[in-house]
Amino acid sequence: MEKNIIYLWICAFALVHGNQETSPQPPISDKLPSLIKMNNDFAFHLYKRLVAMPEYQSKNIFFSPFSVSMALSELSLGAGGETKKQLLSGIGHNSSVFSTEEMHQMFHSLLEEIDQRTGVDIDVGSALYASDKLKLFPEFLKELKEFYHSDGFTVDFSVKETPDKINTYVKEKTHGTIDQAVDDLESDTLMLLLTYIYFKGKWDMPFNPSRTRQSRFHVDAETTVPVKMMHQPVKTIKHLEMAISRQHIEKWRTAVRTRKTDIFVPKLSLKTSYSLKDILKGMGMADMFTDKANFTGISEERMLISKALHKASLDIDEKGTTAAAVTTVDFRPMSYSPLNTLSFDRPFMIFITDQKNDNILFFGKVVNPAGKQ
Numbered sequence: 108m109e110k111n112i113i114y115l116w117i118c119a120f121a122l123v124h125g126n127q128e129t130s131p132q133p134p135i136s137d138k139l140p141s142l143i144k145m146n147n148d149f150a151f152h153l154y155k156r157l158v159a160m161p162e163y164q165s166k167n168i169f170f171s172p173f174s175v176s177m178a179l180s181e182l183s184l185g186a187g188g189e190t191k192k193q194l195l196s197g198i199g200h201n202s203s204v205f206s207t208e209e210m211h212q213m214f215h216s217l218l219e220e221i222d223q224r225t226g227v228d229i230d231v232g233s234a235l236y237a238s239d240k241l242k243l244f245p246e247f248l249k250e251l252k253e254f255y256h257s258d259g260f261t262v263d264f265s266v267k268e269t270p271d272k273i274n275t276y277v278k279e280k281t282h283g284t285i286d287q288a289v290d291d292l293e294s295d296t297l298m299l300l301l302t303y304i305y306f307k308g309k310w311d312m313p314f315n316p317s318r319t320r321q322s323r324f325h326v327d328a329e330t331t332v333p334v335k336m337m338h339q340p341v342k343t344i345k346h347l348e349m350a351i352s353r354q355h356i357e358k359w360r361t362a363v364r365t366r367k368t369d370i371f372v373p374k375l376s377l378k379t380s381y382s383l384k385d386i387l388k389g390m391g392m393a394d395m396f397t398d399k400a401n402f403t404g405i406s407e408e409r410m411l412i413s414k415a416l417h418k419a420s421l422d423i424d425e426k427g428t429t430a431a432a433v434t435t436v437d438f439r440p441m442s443y444s445p446l447n448t449l450s451f452d453r454p455f456m457i458f459i460t461d462q463k464n465d466n467i468l469f470f471g472k473v474v475n476p477a478g479k480q
Contacts, residue, residue: 135212136213138213139213141204141205141213142205142217143466146173146176147172147466148199149176150172152390153170166474166475167379167471167476168472169377169420169469171417171432171434171469173468174302174417174434175302176198177434178233178300178436179197180198180211181251181255182194183198184251184254185244185402185403185404187402188403190395190402193391193392196392211250214254214255215253218256227306228305228308229304229307230282230303230304231302231305232255232256232257232302232303233251233255233300234257234258234276234301235260235299236269236301238261238264238296238297239261241298241408244404247405255302264292264294264296265294269292270289274287280303280305281431281432281433282307282429285303285420285432288301288303292437293413293437293439296437297406297410298437299437300438301436302434303433304431304432304469305430306428306430307427308428310425310426314339314372314424314426315425318337319335319337321335321336322335322336322373324452324453324475324477325453333477334373334374334375334452334476336373336374337372337425338370338371339371371451371452373476374423374424375473375476377419377421377422377471378418378420379418379420379471380416380418382414383434384412395411396412398411400441402438408440409441410438410439410440411439411441412436412439413439414436416434416435419433419471432469451473454472454474454475457469
């Protein structure tokens with residue numbers, strides 16, 4: 108049986124006229140690598156925006172770029188004019204490589220393939236919560252369901268039970284790892300779009316808990332913190348994070364070799380939360396947050412995005428890795444190298460990638476494994 112593996116990367120460093128015959132179009136799956144490259148390039152652009160912000164420079168970072176790019180792609184279904192152009196440009200869409208229709212078809216193909224996985228625990232999807240006062244265009248709902256497997260709910264945003272329902276939904280989809288996707292919602296909220304991703308993977312060679320020892324993690328040249336360091340016996344980050352790109356992941360992926368190595372990895376549990384509004388505006392997607400927003404493909408109601416939030420969690424222990432993330436977008440009316448010993452005892456970057464297609468599912472850096480943010 109074919110093995111389905113999600114890699115956990117941890118690194119310390121033609122228009123035709125007349126009667127002409129047309130060639131058959133290649134299946135959409137043939138263009139899937141182009142979508143993966145788009146998503147992975149977006150991952151690094153988003154990461155570099157995050158680490159450039161003063162409030163995150165000395166903190167752990169962990170997020171799902173796939174969850175964010177999927178949410179933005181879904182938004183483009185209902186966007187028009189300059190808003191749509193900014194969304195597509197911001198996520199890295201290149202019309203000379205594939206059309207927007209093909210982009211949505213490829214997301215659908217990717218989600219279908221993930222749904223059929225065996226041998227790995229992974230769940231990806233989305234949901235749309237719409238106000239009972241908002242009339243959505245049927246075509247938008249149809250495409251959201253068809254391409255992105257989106258669930259749909261009609262709710263009253265003015266009642267307290269609605270945030271509870273959303274949080275219960277996300278908690279179920281992320282297997283309890285994220286229990287509060289939204290903290291509060293304005294009573295005049297018209298719509299909330301969310302995407303979620305959950306991953307749980309086991310080590311090929313699990314760490315023996317009896318070998319886990321108290322150790323020190325070097326946050327920087329002057330600071331260390333206590334950590335529980337897992338040990339798998341034989342069987343500088345700032346320069347790295349600004350230079351790293353999708354091409355490095357592809358190169359490392361093809362360079363993987365079996366090798367006997369002593370590995371030391373800290374047990375850790377992280378929870379992160381980010382407001383993406385200023386970050387996305389800085390990436391060229393500004394209009395959707397202003398009265399210039401054009402979402403005429405969603406409803407006749409003129410509305411803009413008031414919040415774009417992302418929450419993620421990461422747990423690494425002797426058995427394996429569990430990671431989850433959720434991206435929420437709120438709409439309101441327009442009125443508003445090989446080593447013999449590999450020890451991760453210093454800041455390191457982490458990637459969880461799909462072995463089948465190199466799609467970056469999660470991305471981050473660990474500055475302080477004792478920090479819980």
